[in-house]
Amino acid sequence: MKMEDLQPIGKKHPFIIAGPCSAETEEQVMETARQLAGQNIDLFRAGIWKPRTRPNSFEGVGKVGLKWLKNVKKETGLKVTTEVANTKHVFEALKHDVDVVWLGARTTVNPFSVQEVADALEGVDIPVLIKNPINPDLKLWIGAIERIYKAGVRSIGVIHRGFSAHGVSEFRNIPRWQIPLELKRQFPDMMIICDNSNICGKRETLQEVAQKALDLNFDGIMTETHITPDDAWSDAAQQITPAQFKEMTSNLIWRREGNGKVALDLTKYREEIDEIDQELLDLLGRRMGVARKIGLYKKENNISIYQRKRWSAILEKAVMQGAKRGLGEEFISQYLEAIHQESINHQEEIMKTADVKS
Ligand code: PEP
Numbered sequence: 469m470k471m472e473d474l475q476p477i478g479k480k481h482p483f484i485i486a487g488p489c490s491a492e493t494e495e496q497v498m499e500t501a502r503q504l505a506g507q508n509i510d511l512f513r514a515g516i517w518k519p520r521t522r523p524n525s526f527e528g529v530g531k532v533g534l535k536w537l538k539n540v541k542k543e544t545g546l547k548v549t550t551e552v553a554n555t556k557h558v559f560e561a562l563k564h565d566v567d568v569v570w571l572g573a574r575t576t577v578n579p580f581s582v583q584e585v586a587d588a589l590e591g592v593d594i595p596v597l598i599k600n601p602i603n604p605d606l607k608l609w610i611g612a613i614e615r616i617y618k619a620g621v622r623s624i625g626v627i628h629r630g631f632s633a634h635g636v637s638e639f640r641n642i643p644r645w646q647i648p649l650e651l652k653r654q655f656p657d658m659m660i661i662c663d664n665s666n667i668c669g670k671r672e673t674l675q676e677v678a679q680k681a682l683d684l685n686f687d688g689i690m691t692e693t694h695i696t697p698d699d700a701w702s703d704a705a706q707q708i709t710p711a712q713f714k715e716m717t718s719n720l721i722w723r724r725e726g727n728g729k730v731a732l733d734l735t736k737y738r739e740e741i742d743e744i745d746q747e748l749l750d751l752l753g754r755r756m757g758v759a760r761k762i763g764l765y766k767k768e769n770n771i772s773i774y775q776r777k778r779w780s781a782i783l784e785k786a787v788m789q790g791a792k793r794g795l796g797e798e799f800i801s802q803y804l805e806a807i808h809q810e811s812i813n814h815q816e817e818i819m820k821t822a823d824v825k826s
Pocket residue numbers: 489515519571572573574599629663666
């Protein structure tokens with residue numbers, strides 16, 4: 469589908485969205501907005517309906533919060549945006565003059581929901597931002613863009629918020645930068661924003677991730693901002709105060725368009741390699757954690773560390789599976805040898821500590 473008639477959403481570069489993860493009380497919304505109002509932001513965000521992973525978490529204040537957003541507009545002149553996930557949300561948001569709506573990651577992942585929102589937006593002239601789906605599937609992301617476009621919306625932008633993955637990582641949602649960069653390659657004129665809050669999951673790395681996005685020629689950022697972040701009813705660890713937000717944005721280096729242009733493909737491949745290396749390290753760390761548990765079990769049950777049969781089976785299987793992936797036998801055995809040795813070291817250490825304790 470060619471999308472040559474896309475319209476920009478406001479000024480394109482840099483585009484800044486800030487505001488609380490959730491609208492909680494009128495006072496919290498208004499005060500956050502007041503403190504952000506002087507900061508040259510393009511949109512004030514606040515979640516009204518919150519898609520929470522588990523029930524019994526705070527699920528948003530609902531439509532009463534839309535009245536507060538209206539007051540934000542009236543008092544500060546800021547434009548406002550919120551997440552919509554179904555027909556009712558779209559209807560209420562439009563009724564309360566929300567300026568821009570966004571589709572959350574849990575909506576983009578589901579074509580039924582995206583279509584429902586698209587149908588509700590048919591014939592309505594409101595800009596729509598589309599977050600990436602929670603899983604790293606570029607086609608699903610593009611599919612959502614196409615559904616919204618087919619409904620007649622022409623002001624479309626995307627928000628990169630990272631992708632969920634099992635296991636420990638330094639990110640709440642792994643960025644996998646190669647995916648938004650590929651999207652950017654396919655849709656060079658579409659605004660792309662980095663939601664550093666949902667990528668990081670914690671305050672400490674927000675600036676670093678925002679800078680990375682800007683270095684990759686993203687058009688702007690979306691950052692969760694709260695007057696008292698530690699008391700936030702959702703996503704407390706990743707929110708910052710408006711003052712901290714000001715400090716972060718003033719430290720960012722905003723690349724001018726056309727300036728510092730990156731060799732997109734090479735960067736994309738390097739990002740991919742860096743991320744894979746990072747994941748390999750995470751996995752190795754996890755593997756050693758399991759080895760330590762095995763060490764303890766062997767100790768308690770008086771089994772020797774080295775299990776010759778088990779080791780030969782692992783090696784044989786890996787050589788076979790490696791060959792299918794074009795990996796040489798010598799490489800596989802050296803690689804496994806090194807991992808095995810490290811596992812043994814960990815198990816020995818555990819056994820020694822267990823000895824001392826008993
Ligand atoms: C949010 O921005 O508050 C949110 C729910 O984000 P996501 O859809 O990216 O999880």
